[in-house]
Amino acid sequence: MTGxxxxxxxxxxxxxxxxxxxxxxxxxxxxxxxxxxxxxxPAGLPAAQLALLDALDEGSLTVVEAAALLRLPVxxxxxxxxxxxxxxxxxxxxxxxxxxxxxxxxxxxxxxxxRALKHT
Amino acid sequence: xxxxxxxxxxxxxxPTEDIHLPDTARDLVKILVAGPFGVGKTTLIDxxxxxxxxxxxxxxxxxxxxxxxxxxxxxxxxxxxxxxxGRISLPGGVVLYLFGTPGQERFRALWDDIAYGAxxxxxxxxxxxxxxxxxxxxxxxxTGLPYAVAFNAFPDAPRHHTEEQLRAALDLEACTPMxxxxxxxxxxxxxxxxxxxxxLIDRHAPEGR
Ligand SMILES: Nc1nc2c(ncn2[C@@H]2O[C@H](COP(=O)(O)OP(=O)(O)OP(=O)(O)O)[C@@H](O)[C@H]2O)c(=O)[nH]1
Ligand SMILES: [Mg+2]
Numbered sequence: 001m002t003g004x005x006x007x008x009x010x011x012x013x014x015x016x017x018x019x020x021x022x023x024x025x026x027x028x029x030x031x032x033x034x035x036x037x038x039x040x041x042p043a044g045l046p047a048a049q050l051a052l053l054d055a056l057d058e059g060s061l062t063v064v065e066a067a068a069l070l071r072l073p074v075x076x077x078x079x080x081x082x083x084x085x086x087x088x089x090x091x092x093x094x095x096x097x098x099x100x101x102x103x104x105x106x107x108x109x110x111x112x113x114x115r116a117l118k119h120t
Numbered sequence: 121x122x123x124x125x126x127x128x129x130x131x132x133x134x135p136t137e138d139i140h141l142p143d144t145a146r147d148l149v150k151i152l153v154a155g156p157f158g159v160g161k162t163t164l165i166d167x168x169x170x171x172x173x174x175x176x177x178x179x180x181x182x183x184x185x186x187x188x189x190x191x192x193x194x195x196x197x198x199x200x201x202x203x204x205x206g207r208i209s210l211p212g213g214v215v216l217y218l219f220g221t222p223g224q225e226r227f228r229a230l231w232d233d234i235a236y237g238a239x240x241x242x243x244x245x246x247x248x249x250x251x252x253x254x255x256x257x258x259x260x261x262x263t264g265l266p267y268a269v270a271f272n273a274f275p276d277a278p279r280h281h282t283e284e285q286l287r288a289a290l291d292l293e294a295c296t297p298m299x300x301x302x303x304x305x306x307x308x309x310x311x312x313x314x315x316x317x318x319x320l321i322d323r324h325a326p327e328g329r
Contacts, residue, residue, distance in 0.1 A: 029237055031148040031217060033141065059140030062148065064205060064217075068174035069139065073200070074233070075179070095148035095237065106147060106214070107239070107324070111317045113210025117168070118310050 028078045030064040031095035039089050048072075052080045053089055062095075139171050139207075146213030151313065152235060154221045154260060155244030156252040160272040160303035161220035162204050164244065167306045168313070169206025169218065176203050178230050201227060203234065218313075223256025231259055241267040242316050244303070247277045250289050257290065266323060268297040268316035295319075 036056035045053070048070075055061060055069050067077040084090035096106075153161045165173050177200040204220040219234050221227075221241075235241075241260050245253045260267045269292060271277075281289075287298060297319045301312040 030219075030234065031150060031237070033145075033148065058138070060145070061140060062217075064176060065139050065141075065174065067176045068205075071177070073178050074176055095150075097146065103147070104324070106149065107317060107321045109147075109212045109214050110149060110210065110216060110239070111314060111321060113208075113212065113214055113216070114310050114314050114317060116211060117208070118307050 028063050028081055028092060029095055030074060031062045033060050033062055033093045033095070034066060034081055035060045035091045035093075037089055037091055041089060042087075048076075049080050049084055049089075052077065053084060056090060137172065139174065141215070142209055144213050145209065145215045148215045148217065150217040150219055150238045151316065152221045152238050152241040152260075152265065153218050153244065154223045154241050154256045154267075155272075156223060156246070156249075156256060159244040159246045159252070161222075161244060164242075164272075164301075164303035164309045164312070165204060165206040165218045165220050167304055167309045168208055170209060171207050173204045173206045173220075175205070177201075178203050180227070180230065201230065203230070223253070223259050225255055225259065228259070232263065235263050235265055238265060240316050240320050241265045242312055243267050243269050244272050245269055245290065246274060247271050247281065247286070248274060250286070253290070266316075266320055268299065268312070268319050270312040270315070271298070271300040273300050273302045295322075 034052075034056055036053060041050060041053055051070055052066060055066055061069065063077050063081060064074055066081070067074045070077065072080075081090060081092065085092060096103075153164055155161050162173060180199045180201055201222060203222075206218045208216045208218070210216060219238075221231060221234050223231070223243075243253065243256055243260060257267075269290065271286070283298060287294075287296075292298065297315040299312050299315045302308045
C-alpha cells in the first residue's frame with residue numbers, strides 16, 4: 001500500500017508489535033462512551049493519544065466531549081480513540097447499552113425527565 | 121415508575137467545569153437543535169444545559185476529515201464550522217444531549233454524522249425571516265428525522281400571522297407540532313423540547329394509526 005498522505009509509518013504500530021490482527025473496531029459515534037482501562041500507558045505513546053488518555057483519567061467521556069476538551073474535530077478523536085482501544089488502554093460502549101436499545105420506555109423517560117426539570 | 125424529584129432547578133447551576141459523565145449515566149440520547157444562523161440555537165442549548173455548552177470545530181469537507189493522520193488534519197487550512205452541544209442529565213440514567221446544528225445544504229455530510237442515531241430535531245424558526253429555515257426543513261425531511269417547529273420569539277417578530285398561515289408558509293404536515301418559545305428562558309426551551317418528545321411518543325403509539 002502506497003500513496004498515504006502525511007508521514008504516518010506504512011506499518012502501523014499495532015502491526016509492528018508482533019503482527020497481531022487488528023481487533024474489530026467498534027463504530028464510534030459522537031455519543032459513544034470512552035473509558036480508560038487503568039492500564040499504565042506505555043512509554044512513547046504519541047502525545048495526542050496521551051492527551052486523550054489523560055482526559056479519561058478522571059472519568060468517562062463521550063467522543064464529542066473528548067473532542068471539545070482536546071479542541072480536536074470529532075473525526076480526529078475517533079482515530080485516536082480507535083488506536084487506544086487497539087492498545088487496550090481505552091474501552092468504549094455505544095450510547096445506549098445493547099440491552100436498552102429497544103426500550104419502548106426510553107422516550108417516556110425523556111419526557112418525564114424534562115417535566116421534572118420544570119417542576120422544581 | 122416514580123421518579124425522585126429532581127434537584128435540578130430550571131437554570132441549572134454549573135458549579136464545576138468537570139464535564140466527565142456522572143456514574144449514573146446509562147442511556148445517552150440526542151436531539152438536534154437545528155436552524156439558520158442567528159436563530160437562537162446556542163441560546164436555547166445554553167438555557168437548559170447542565171454544563172456550559174461546549175463546541176467542536178468540524179472541518180466542512182468530510183473528505184479531508186477522513187484523513188486518518190492527525191498531523192495532516194491540523195496542518196491543513198480547512199474551513200471549519202463550530203458545532204455546539206449541551207447536556208441534561210435526567211432521572212433514571214438518561215442523559216439528553218442537544219446539538220446545535222447549522223442547516224445549510226453544504227453542511228450535509230456533517231449533518232448526517234450529527235443526525236446519526238438522533239431521536240429527532242427541534243427546528244428553530246425566526247418568524248421575521250421564515251424562508252431562512254427552508255434549507256433546514258429540507259435537510260430534516262431528507263434525513264427522515266421526526267421534528268417539531270419552535271418559533272423563537274424575537275421582540276419585533278410580526279404578530280399578525282395565524283398558526284394556519286405559518287403552517288402553510290412552512291409547508292408543515294398537520295401532525296407536526298408548532299410552538300413558540302423564548303430560547304433565553306429555560307422553562308420555555310424545555311416546553312419546546314417536550315413538544316418534540318411528545319410528538320415522538322405519539323408517533324409510536326398504536327392508537328391513531
Ligand atoms: N429576544 C430574543 N432574543 C433571542 C432569542 N434567542 C436568541 N436570541 C438572541 O439572538 C441572537 C442569536 O442567538 P444565538 O443563540 O447565538 O443563535 P445561533 O442559532 O446559535 O446562531 P449561529 O450559531 O450563528 O448559527 C443572540 O443575541 C441571542 O441573545 C429569543 O428567544 N428571544
Ligand atoms: Mg450558535
